[in-house]
Every structure is written in C-alpha cells, then in structure tokens.
Amino acid sequence: MIGRIAALLLAAAAPAGAQTFAIVGGTVALGNGSEPIPNGMVIVRDGRIVAAGDVRMKLPAGTQVIDATGKWVTPGIVAGFSRLGLADVDLSAEGADDTTANGPFSASIDASTSINPLDTTIAVNRADGVTRALVVPQAGKSIFGGQGAVIDTGADMEPITAARKFQFVELGEKGAAKAGGSRGSAQVFFRNALREASELRRFEGPIEATHASTGTRRPIVRNPNESRVYGPDARRSEDILLTRFDAAALVPVLQGRQYLLVHAERASDILQVIDLKREFPSLKIVLVGASEGWLVANRIAEAGIPVIASAVNDLPAAFEQIAATQSNVGRMRAAGVNVSIGMIDDNDTRNLFMERQYAGNLVGLQRIPGATGVSWGEALAMITSRPAEAIGMGGEIGSLEPGRRADLVIWSGDPLEGSSAADQVYIDGVEQPLETHQTRLLQRYRYLPRTDLPTAYRH
Amino acid sequence: MSNRGIFAATAAAFFIAGCATTKPPEAPAVHINEDPYPSTYVRYPGALTVIRHATVFTGDGQQINDGTVVFGDGVIKAVGGPELASPAGALEINGAGKFVTPGIIDVHSHLGDYPSPGVSANSDGNEATSPVRPEVWAEHSVWPQDPGFSRALVNGGITTLQILPGSANLFGGRSVVLKNVPGRTVQEMKFPGAPYGLKMACGENPKRVYGSNNQMPQTRMGNIALARQTWIKAVAYKNKWDKYYAKGGDMPERDLAMDTLKGVLEGKILIQNHCYRADEMANMIDMSKEFGYHITAFHHAVEAYKIADLLRDNDICAVMWADWYGFKMEAYDAIKENIPLVHNAGACAIVHSDDPNYIQRLNQEAAKALGDGIRAGIPNLSEAVAWEWLSRNPAKALGILDKTGTLTAGKGADVVMWNGDPFSDYSRPERVWIDGAEMYDANNPKKRPVSDFELGQPGEGDVK
Numbered sequence: 012m013i014g015r016i017a018a019l020l021l022a023a024a025a026p027a028g029a030q031t032f033a034i035v036g037g038t039v040a041l042g043n044g045s046e047p048i049p050n051g052m053v054i055v056r057d058g059r060i061v062a063a064g065d066v067r068m069k070l071p072a073g074t075q076v077i078d079a080t081g082k083w084v085t086p087g088i089v090a091g092f093s094r095l096g097l098a099d100v101d102l103s104a105e106g107a108d109d110t111t112a113n114g115p116f117s118a119s120i121d122a123s124t125s126i127n128p129l130d131t132t133i134a135v136n137r138a139d140g141v142t143r144a145l146v147v148p149q150a151g152k153s154i155f156g157g158q159g160a161v162i163d164t165g166a167d168m169e170p171i172t173a174a175r176k177f178q179f180v181e182l183g184e185k186g187a188a189k190a191g192g193s194r195g196s197a198q199v200f201f202r203n204a205l206r207e208a209s210e211l212r213r214f215e216g217p218i219e220a221t222h223a224s225t226g227t228r229r230p231i232v233r234n235p236n237e238s239r240v241y242g243p244d245a246r247r248s249e250d251i252l253l254t255r256f257d258a259a260a261l262v263p264v265l266q267g268r269q270y271l272l273v274h275a276e277r278a279s280d281i282l283q284v285i286d287l288k289r290e291f292p293s294l295k296i297v298l299v300g301a302s303e304g305w306l307v308a309n310r311i312a313e314a315g316i317p318v319i320a321s322a323v324n325d326l327p328a329a330f331e332q333i334a335a336t337q338s339n340v341g342r343m344r345a346a347g348v349n350v351s352i353g354m355i356d357d358n359d360t361r362n363l364f365m366e367r368q369y370a371g372n373l374v375g376l377q378r379i380p381g382a383t384g385v386s387w388g389e390a391l392a393m394i395t396s397r398p399a400e401a402i403g404m405g406g407e408i409g410s411l412e413p414g415r416r417a418d419l420v421i422w423s424g425d426p427l428e429g430s431s432a433a434d435q436v437y438i439d440g441v442e443q444p445l446e447t448h449q450t451r452l453l454q455r456y457r458y459l460p461r462t463d464l465p466t467a468y469r470h
Numbered sequence: 471m472s473n474r475g476i477f478a479a480t481a482a483a484f485f486i487a488g489c490a491t492t493k494p495p496e497a498p499a500v501h502i503n504e505d506p507y508p509s510t511y512v513r514y515p516g517a518l519t520v521i522r523h524a525t526v527f528t529g530d531g532q533q534i535n536d537g538t539v540v541f542g543d544g545v546i547k548a549v550g551g552p553e554l555a556s557p558a559g560a561l562e563i564n565g566a567g568k569f570v571t572p573g574i575i576d577v578h579s580h581l582g583d584y585p586s587p588g589v590s591a592n593s594d595g596n597e598a599t600s601p602v603r604p605e606v607w608a609e610h611s612v613w614p615q616d617p618g619f620s621r622a623l624v625n626g627g628i629t630t631l632q633i634l635p636g637s638a639n640l641f642g643g644r645s646v647v648l649k650n651v652p653g654r655t656v657q658e659m660k661f662p663g664a665p666y667g668l669k670m671a672c673g674e675n676p677k678r679v680y681g682s683n684n685q686m687p688q689t690r691m692g693n694i695a696l697a698r699q700t701w702i703k704a705v706a707y708k709n710k711w712d713k714y715y716a717k718g719g720d721m722p723e724r725d726l727a728m729d730t731l732k733g734v735l736e737g738k739i740l741i742q743n744h745c746y747r748a749d750e751m752a753n754m755i756d757m758s759k760e761f762g763y764h765i766t767a768f769h770h771a772v773e774a775y776k777i778a779d780l781l782r783d784n785d786i787c788a789v790m791w792a793d794w795y796g797f798k799m800e801a802y803d804a805i806k807e808n809i810p811l812v813h814n815a816g817a818c819a820i821v822h823s824d825d826p827n828y829i830q831r832l833n834q835e836a837a838k839a840l841g842d843g844i845r846a847g848i849p850n851l852s853e854a855v856a857w858e859w860l861s862r863n864p865a866k867a868l869g870i871l872d873k874t875g876t877l878t879a880g881k882g883a884d885v886v887m888w889n890g891d892p893f894s895d896y897s898r899p900e901r902v903w904i905d906g907a908e909m910y911d912a913n914n915p916k917k918r919p920v921s922d923f924e925l926g927q928p929g930e931g932d933v934k
Contacts, residue, residue, distance in 0.1 A: 102798040103678055131796060278928075306928060325625070325934040326586040326826055327617055327924065333587075334929035337625075357827075361796055368834060371895030378889060379898060380913055381933040423845075428895050429834050430841030449795065449805045453846060456805075459779050459815065466776075 030440060031056045033070055037079025037421065039063060042086040042395035042410040046388040053084055055417040058440035063411035079421050082434065085391060087142025087418035089409045090363035091319045091398030092272075092299055092353025095144040096126040096133055096162055096170060098360040110360060113151040118204070119256035120157030122148040123174035128167065131448045132361040137164035138445040139364035140426065140433035142418040143172060143408050145319075145353070145398060147179045147272065147299075154186045154197055155179065155204065158260060159272065161404060163418070165438040176402055177270035178261065183280045183300065184331045198283065200252070205291065207253050208261035267293035270402045272319070274355070277331035278303040285314045297401050300355050302332040305339045308346035317401035318343060319353040322369035322393075340373055340393070341383030351397030366394045371427035390427060416440075496719035504733070507609060509660035511649055513882075516906035517561045518542030521887060522552070524565025529572040529861040529876035533854035539570050541883035544905040549877045568900065569892055571857055572877050573629025573650075573884035575864035576829050577742070577789055578769050578822035581619055582612030582633055582648075582656070586826060596636035597643060601680050601687055602700050604668060605726035606643035608633045612656045618826040620919040621934060623650050624910045625830040627886035627899040630661060632868055634669045634769075637744040638679040640687065640697050642669035644730055645742055647868050651904050652919045665869040667766070668734050670697070671744040672754055673800045694753055701761040704731030740766040740869055746800035748776035755784055767867040769822065771812075772804040778815030787818035787867040791828075792835040792842075809836075809859060810843025810851060820867060821859045836860055837893035853893050882906075 032055050039051025041064055054061040054068055062068060070076070098108040109125035126146065127133075136144075142164055148157040156179035161172040181189060182197055190197035247255065263269035271294055273284050281301055288296050298304070298318045304311055311318060320340050327333045344350045352366050353359075370393055376384030385393070392410075399409030408416050417440035424431035436443040455469045462469075519541055526537030528549060538554040540547040548554055556562060583595040594611035597603045612633055622628035628650050635642035645667035646660060653659040672693055681688030687696050707728035714722055733739035741758070745751050745768045758765045767787035768774065772795070774781060774788035781788055790812070795804035805811075813819040821836045823829035840856040865875025874882045883906035890897035902910040911917035915931060924930050 100796055100799055100802060103674060104799050131802075135795070303928070323827070323830075325621055325830075327927070328586045328588055328826070330587055330589070333927050334932075336929055336932050336934050338933060358794070358797070362793065364793075368831075368838075368895050372831070372834075375890075375894075375896035375898055378896075379933060381915065429838040430893060432841065432845060448803075452803055452805050453807050456775050456811070457807075457846065459776075 030058075031071060032075040032077060032440075034077045034079050034084055034419070034421065037082045037084040039411070040083065040085045040388065040391050041412065042391055043412060044388050044392040044396070046386070047083070051084065053411060053419060055419070055437070055440045058417050060411050060413055060415045060417050062413055077421070077435070083422040083424060083426055083431070085420055085422065085426055086395045086409055086411050086415070087420050087436065087438065088140050088363070088366055088394050089396075089398045090136070090141055090144035090354065090366060091351045091394065091401070092355050092359065093144040093146055093363050094149065094360040095136060095141075095146055095164070095363055096128065096130055097122065097146060097148070099127070099130040099132060101360055111149040111151045112157070116254055117151065117153030117257050118155035118157060118178060119254070119260040120148055121160075121175055122146050122157060123160035123171045126160065126162055126170050128165075128170040133164050133170070134166070134447040135361065135449060136363050137166065137436060137443055138433060138447050138450070140367070140420040140422065140436060141363045142420070142436065142438050143399075144363060145177075145402065150179065150181045150185065150189060152189065153257075154181045154189045154200055155257065156181070158269070161402070161408075163438050165441065166444050172408070173404065175269065176404075177272050177297070178264045179272045179274070181274050182284060183275040183277060184329055185274065194280065194283070201287075204253055204258070204261055205265055207247070207251055207258040208265045210247060211255075211259050211262055265291070265293065267295050270295045270297055272297045272299050274299040276300045276302040276329070278306040278334065280331065281307055282310060285310055285316065288314055288316060299353065301343070302335040302339060304348070305336065305342035306334055308343045308348055311343065312347035317349040317351070319351050319355070319398060319401060321355045321357060322352045322366070323372050337372065337376055338383040341376060341385050344385055344389065345383060349397060349401065350393060351401055352393045353398065367426050368429040370394050371429070374427060387427065496717055499715045499718045500721060501715070502724070502729075504738070507607070507657060509662045510655070510657040511651070511653070511660055511662055513544045513905035514651070514907035514909075516542070516544065516883070516903060516908060518557060518559060519563065519903075519906070520556045520560045521563045521565040521570055522556070524568045524570040524887065525891075526877065527569065527571045527854045527857040528878070529857050530878070531855050531858055533852070537565075537570065539877060539885065541885060541903070541906050544883060544907075546877055546879050546881050546883050546885075548879055563887070563901075565887060567890070569888040569890065569897070570877075571627070571886050571888065571892060572861040572875055573886050573902065573904065574627045574832050574860045575630040575868065575875060576622070576628055576823050576832060577632045577767065577820055577864045577867050578824045579622075579631045579633055579829055580636065580824070581622065581631065581826060581829070582614065582616045583608055583635065585613045585616030586618050596638040598636075598638035598679055601640045601676050601685075601696060602727065603639045603643050604641040604728075604730040606635060607646065608635045608643060608669075609646035609656045609660065611635075612646065612648075614653045614656055614659060615922045617921045617924055618829070619650055619652065620921060621826070622829045623902055624912075624918060625898060625934070626832060627888070627892070627902055628829060628832070629884040629886070629902065629904050630865075630868070630870070630874060631829070632667060632742070634667070634742060637669070637671035637675045640671055640676050640693055641700065641727075641731075642671060644739070645669055647870065649904055651907075651909060652921070661870060663870070663873065666730075666733065666739045667742040667868070668730055668739050669742050669744065670754075672750045673744075673746055674798055675744070690750065694757065697757060698760070701731070701757070704728055704735060705761060708732040708735050734763045735761070737764065740867070742767055742769055742867075744769045746770050746772050748773040751777060752780060755780065755786070766869075767820065770801075770824065772801050772808060774817075775805060775808045775811040776803075778812045778817050781812065782815050782817035785818075787820050787863060788812045789820040789822045789867065791824075792821065792838040806839070806842040807846045807848070809839035810846065810848045813851075813855075813859070814843070814848045818863045818866060819859050820863045832860060833892040833897075834895055837895075840893065853891070856893070
C-alpha cells in the first residue's frame with residue numbers, strides 16, 4: 012500500500028504541462044445555474060477550462076478526446092462548509108482530529124496548517140466528485156474558530172487553494188454559550204474583538220506573506236501571525252481580552268480583506284448579523300446555517316449577504332431552529348438571496364459527497380405542494396459555483412466557464428442522484444486516482460471463501 | 471426459528487432438574503404479568519381503496535408493473551396486475567407514474583427518547599449510570615410529541631419504527647416497536663403483538679463512557695467479562711423462576727433487570743446488538759451460544775461484510791448505513807458496498823437511520839447502496855430486491871413479519887404511494903397509509919400531522 016500511495020503522489024506531482032484535452036458526447040452542466048446541455052463538449056488547456064457547453068471547436072491535431080457518451084459532465088463539487096482534511100477520525104482517536112482548538116488561541120488559528128491531504132476522508136470525497144472544499148475550523152473556547160482555507164482534494168501534497176480566506180465566528184446559540192451564556196454577551200465579545208483589532212491596525216506592516224507556495228496559490232490576506240504583531244511598536248491598551256495574535260488576525264476582517272463567516276440559525280440572530288453589517292460596512296459577511304432564514308429572507312437579500320445553508324434541515328432540533336424547513340433554501344433563493352449549500356455540523360469532516368443528494372432533494376421539492384424547491388441547474392450551482400462566489404472565488408472555481416480551473420467530474424448518470432457515481436475526476440486538469448481505503452477493503456472482502464492464505468495477504 | 475427449539479430444550483432441562491428434588495406440594499405459582507404497559511393502539515378508519523396502474527415493489531423482491539393494490543378493513547386484500555378487479559364501492563386511485571411500496575420500517579431510531587429540540591431536558595436515551603441497565607424500558611422515555619415522528623412519516627414513508635435506548639451501556643434496556651401514528655401516549659403508538667427487544671452494545675461506547683471514570687468496563691475484555699457475569703446471574707434467575715412456575719411455593723424476589731434477561735433466554739425478547747467490528751460480532755455470537763440466546767440483529771454493523779457468511783450461518787440480520795464511515799475507530803473500515811455484500815452472502819441486510827434526519831431518506835440510502843452494489847458487480851440486484859432492506863428484513867428483525875413488511879394479503883395495510891421512483895433523490899411520499907388509514911396526503915394540508923410542540927410556533931403546519 013505504501014508503494015501504491017507513493018506512486019499516486021509521484022504521478023500527481025508531475026506538472027500537468029501544456030496539456031489539451033476535450034470531453035465529448037456527455038450531458039454537460041456548467042454549474043452556473045443553467046440547465047444541462049445534452050451532447051455538450053468541454054475543452055481543457057493547461058489545467059483551465061477553454062470552453063464548455065454547446066460549443067463546437069476544431070481541436071488541434073493530436074488532442075486527447077474523452078468520450079462521455081451516456082454520462083454527465085459537471086464542475087467538481089465545492090463543499091460549501093466543511094471540516095474536510097481536519098479529522099481522519101472524529102472520536103477518541105488521539106492525533107487524528109484537528110477540528111477544534113481549546114488552547115489559548117482562537118481567531119489566529121490558521122486551518123491551512125492542519126490540513127492533511129492524505130486523510131482517508133479526502134480520498135473518499137475525491138472519489139465521489141468533491142474537488143474543492145471550504146474548510147472551517149471549529150470554535151473552541153472562543154466565539155472565533157479561526158481562519159478557514161479553501162482546499163482541493165487532489166492526490167498530492169499541495170492541498171491549499173487559498174489559505175486564510177475567511178474567519179469563522181459563532182454568533183448564535185453556540186456563540187452565546189462560548190461567550191458566557193447569552194447572545195448579548197457574544198455580541199459584546201465580538202464588538203470588543205473588533206475594537207482590539209482596530210487598535211492593532213496601525214501596526215500593519217508591509218511584510219509579504221511567507222507562504223511557501225506557487226504563485227497561483229498566493230493568499231489575498233497576508234499572514235497575520237507575523238513580526239508586526241510582536242514588533243517593538245506594537246503596544247496595546249491594558250483593557251484587552253484577546254491574545255495579540257488573535258487581535259491581529261481580525262485586522263483583515265475589519266478591513267474587509269478577509270471574509271467573515273458568521274454562524275447563526277435563528278431569525279432574530281440573523282437580523283443581528285445584518286445590523287453588524289450596517290454598523291461595520293467594511294465587513295464581508297457570509298451567513299452560515301440560517302435555518303430560519305426564510306422568515307427574514309427579504310432582509311437578507313436587501314443586505315446583500317450570501318448564505319451557506321444546510322440544505323434539508325427540517326427539524327426544530329434546537330431552539331434556534333424552531334422554524335426549520337426544507338423549503339428554507341428555496342424560499343431564500345426566491346427572495347433573491349445568493350444561497351449555497353454546506354454541511355453545517357452535519358458529518359462535516361467526511362460526508363461532503365452527500366451535498367449532491369441534498370441538492371437533488373431540493374429539486375424534488377418543486378413537486379411538493381406548498382414547498383419551495385429549486386431548479387436542477389440552480390441546485391447544481393448551489394454545490395459548485397455559489398459557495399465559491401460567496402467568498403469571492405467564483406472566477407477561479409465552481410463552474411465550467413472559460414478560464415476557471417479545470418475541476419471536472421464525469422458521472423455515470425445524473426449527479427444529483429445518489430445512485431450515480433463519479434467515473435473520472437479531474438482537478439486543475441489532472442486526472443485523479445479514485446482508489447480509497449474503502450475500495451481496497453472491497454477488493455479484499457468481495458469474496459469470502461477461505462483461500463490458501465489469510466485475508467491479510469490479499470492486496 | 472430453529473433457535474426457539476434450543477431455548478425450549480434448555481428450559482426443559484432446567485425443568486427436569488427442578489423435578490429431581492422431592493418436597494411436599496406447594497401453593498401453585500402466580501404468573502407475573504409480562505405486559506404491564508400494554509398497547510392501546512387502535513387503527514384509524516380507512517376506506518376500501520384500490521390503487522391501479524402503479525409500479526409496485528411488494529417488499530419481498532417482486533416488482534409488478536401496472537400493478538394493482540387493494541386494501542380495506544386495515545389489511546391488504548389483494549396485490550396483482552391490471553387484471554385484478556376492483557371491489558365494489560372501492561375508492562380508486564390512479565397510480566400511473568407512481569410507485570407503491572410497503573411502508574418503510576426503521577429498526578433503529580431514537581425518536582421520542584432523543585427528541586427535537588435536543589435539549590438536556592429532553593435527553594432520555596441513555597441511562598448511563600451503570601453499564602448494566604436491562605431494567606429500563608425505552609417506552610418510558612418516549613415523548614410522543616417529538617416532531618421527528620411526523621417528518622419520518624411524511625418525508626420518509628416510515629410506518630413502523632423501533633425506538634432503542636442508547637449505546638452507553640452493555641445492556642441498554644428494552645426497546646419498543648411503534649406504529650408511526652401520532653398518539654397522546656406511547657401506549658397509543660405501541661405496535662400490538664410486537665415483541666420487545668433488548669439493546670446491547672459492544673465496542674467503544676460502553677468502555678469510553680465508564681472507562682473514562684475508571685469504572686468497569688474500561689476495555690473490550692471488560693465489556694465481555696461484565697456481560698458474561700450478567701448472563702450468569704440471568705441464567706440463575708431464570709432457573710429460580712422456572713422452578714417456581716413448575717412447583718409453586720414461595721415466589722422468588724423479582725428483579726426488573728433480570729426479568730428482561732430472562733425474557734431473552736426464553737426467546738421472548740429479541741437481542742438488538744449495537745456492534746461495529748467483525749471480530750467483536752464474532753465474540754458476541756460466541757457469548758450468545760455460551761448462554762443459550764439468539765442475537766436477532768447487529769446494529770451499525772459496518773464490518774458485517776467481513777463476516778457475512780458467519781451472519782448468514784447464525785441467522786443474524788445486519789443493520790447498516792449506506793455510507794457513514796470513520797466517525798470513530800470502529801467505523802474506520804466502513805465500505806459503501808456493505809449492504810449489498812451482506813445481501814449477496816444470503817444474510818439479512820437492513821438499512822437503518824439512528825438519526826432523525828436520515829430516517830426521512832432511508833429510501834435514498836438504499837438507492838446509494840444498490841448503485842454501489844451493482845457497480846461492484848454483485849449479481850441479481852434490483853430496486854425490487856433492495857426494497858427487502860427497507861421493509862421485509864426490518865419486519866423480520868422486529869418479529870413482526872407476519873403482520874407487516876410486505877404487500878401480502880392479510881397483512882396490515884402499511885402502504886406508501888411515492889410520487890416517483892423511490893430510489894430517486896427527486897421522489898417523496900405522496901400518500902401514506904397505516905393499517906389502511908390515510909395518515910398523509912401531500913395534496914391535503916389537513917392530512918399532515920402537527921405535534922403539540924409545534925402548535926403556535928413559526929412554521930406550524932408548514933410542509934417541512
């Protein structure tokens with residue numbers, strides 16, 4: 012198995028080079044909200060989409076052509092809210108779980124430093140067509156979880172698409188608990204944190220990020236965990252609650268250079284978040300959860316705040332979700348909110364592949380009297396381009412529009428059907444291995460009769 | 471069924487041992503009421519109904535295209551093709567483009583004992599005060615107003631479900647089987663004639679819950695040792711009562727915990743055993759043989775595929791998820807073909823939820839497992855066959871297959887009409903009948919249950 016993995020890594024690490032290929036004959040869905048196009052074409056050059064959809068291009072001689080007749084072709088799934096790559100196992104497995112930090116730091120925690128691209132969870136999701144994910148560190152003792160990353164699920168050691176792309180904060184029931192037991196307390200904690208950040212803003216230095224990565228992976232936010240934070244001039248007031256690093260990490264949030272993902276479910280909590288946006292107009296807020304969003308959908312739409320929602324939560328599972336309904340996403344969408352789907356506290360370390368099933372459920376809702384669903388094209392967009400757009404990365408990932416990264420999946424059938432499977436997966440134009448711990452176990456145990464050697468020799 | 475014979479033989483052996491001693495005649499034995507919290511469920515009225523032109527999955531592997539299903543007086547009257555005549559006066563439903571199936575049965579739910587909202591005041595699933603708690607009964611925790619029951623009915627087509635205690639304990643307590651018909655009391659929901667189950671657990675949970683407090687069990691060997699010690703006591707307790715029932719005399723002192731275990735040893739209470747790993751299931755099977763009881767089902771059996779032959783040979787159902795994996799160590803080797811592989815080995819495969827959300831989509835879970843099985847090249851799989859995982863096999867594991875689980879004349883009319891192929895993510899129940907009474911109609915807002923908890927709340931009566 013070691014040899015096997017090493018071979019995969021070696022293959023994937025080889026540069027894609029000036030490669031051109033075309034996928035023809037399949038039903039192509041662009042992921043931008045449009046409906047699927049029968050017998051469409053996708054053309055990829057150097058890891059980017061050249062053209063896709065109802066296009067007919069003359070291909071240069073020798074171009075590799077992949078026949079997708081009878082299959083579906085879409086952008087790879089972008090997991091709108093996940094903890095992918097942070098935990099290989101969630102419970103009682105020391106060393107395998109980096110989702111939550113309960114140490115002294117909070118907002119300054121950089122999830123990109125915890126990602127393990129060799130987690131079995133990444134391979135399992137890759138094999139099911141998830142190619143990118145927003146990875147959100149979970150809040151520990153503080154209301155702030157830290158800075159989240161956008162990753163790819165490629166079989167290589169370079170998982171980070173964008174480090175420190177957003178900050179995560181709890182401002183609903185969980186936020187209240189972490190701030191000492193009330194929502195009012197969480198609000199004050201949050202405002203104080205911004206105040207402490209604003210004091211540090213004056214020490215912002217010209218230092219470039221030391222992120223050792225390729226040019227294309229440059230983060231938009233400079234690494235706040237840097238010398239300006241502990242330089243000789245970095246004096247702070249006596250009246251502080253945050254560590255210096257945590258306060259510094261909130262500077263780009265305050266300046267609107269880093270997105271702020273705010274988890275709130277209750278309608279009244281959502282309105283408080285909208286008020287924050289009014290009070291601090293530079294904040295680039297994205298609402299997460301929003302189970303009761305439909306009750307105040309017009310207000311969210313007016314505020315222009317995108318929402319990453321749970322798709323099919325319909326239980327009053329908590330007092331902040333009393334009005335939960337599967338129509339929430341459809342109703343917010345109908346009110347003009349930019350909605351995408353995430354796995355908020357729903358097997359978020361591992362079952363991101365279920366987003367396409369949930370998206371299919373939202374399509375099915377259209378046929379239920381009294382419910383509000385979404386069109387097929389919109390449902391696909393909610394698990395591809397919409398989450399990317401919510402954090403300003405729609406130009407890079409999430410659709411098959413020209414210039415986007417060539418993250419592609421060829422599906423055995425309609426991808427919004429759970430019974431369909433990913434037959435081929437490409438990330439940045441590189442075909443990915445679909446073998447996982449699970450597929451290896453299947454091979455070992457597909458036939459049970461005893462053989463001349465124990466099962467451990469079947470590999 | 472063959473195991474029932476073993477129990478009887480064991481009991482007879484004790485009986486003979488009892489007779490060997492000679493004593494003067496004693497006062498005749500008084501029999502203890504074994505059903506002190508009886509079901510008060512009464513089916514609701516339903517019309518004589520015939521659904522025509524639907525695709526029918528009978529639940530026992532058959533598919534009928536352009537099928538006809540007739541039910542009335544609470545029971546299935548007839549199932550067949552278009553040639554089947556409609557009885558006079560029957561309400562006729564055009565099922566063209568629709569699918570008709572037996573209601574789905576979830577053998578593993580915590581609705582009512584871990585209800586919504588999930589606040590500590592409502593948290594009644596684990597009596598985690600001792601690893602051995604066979605004396606508790608899940609029905610005494612079930613809150614009939616849990617809004618989750620209605621979601622399971624209208625979105626999931628769930629007509630019967632088993633509510634289990636949690637898995638903190640080696641012996642978690644008795645389960646209860648419910649009709650998914652709203653009731654003011656749990657008694658009004660109890661499935662008449664369904665046997666009790668006993669929840670047992672192996673593996674991580676008991677050893678974590680108690681081991682972390684330096685209490686036994688702290689290890690897997692501790693799990694087994696404590697369970698065996700308990701069975702030794704149970705066998706002795708049963709012997710005492712067998713002797714009393716045979717010969718009369720002074721009534722032995724009653725012990726609620728031992729009453730339940732005695733019921734298991736007598737074959738009256740079915741073992742529903744939470745167990746993930748193949749090696750641990752094998753240990754539990756040996757334990758059952760050591761003490762003379764039968765394990766009805768292993769729940770969450772993520773490694774069932776490794777020992778599917780063993781499960782088949784011991785007539786044990788495997789209760790599984792389609793694709794949950796890795797959330798703890800004992801789930802690390804979950805594979806997506808688990809359900810179809812167990813089925814393929816000739817063992818009894820069941821899809822379950824253990825979750826108030828997944829219970830609304832068990833048909834879709836089966837669809838994923840079916841697709842994965844077909845892709846793995848497992849032969850003779852089809853949608854009609856896969857429906858066995860959703861109703862027939864669950865009914866078998868609950869001991870109610872003679873009453874529900876398939877569309878068979880004479881069984882209870884637990885029927886779902888889906889608005890499309892239920893193996894599609896786009897389909898949902900359109901109408902649901904329980905014992906022939908219509909409990910849900912997507913086109914009629916009055917035919918949608920609303921729990922007491924949700925009255926007057928935002929979203930009351932919403933489609934959900």
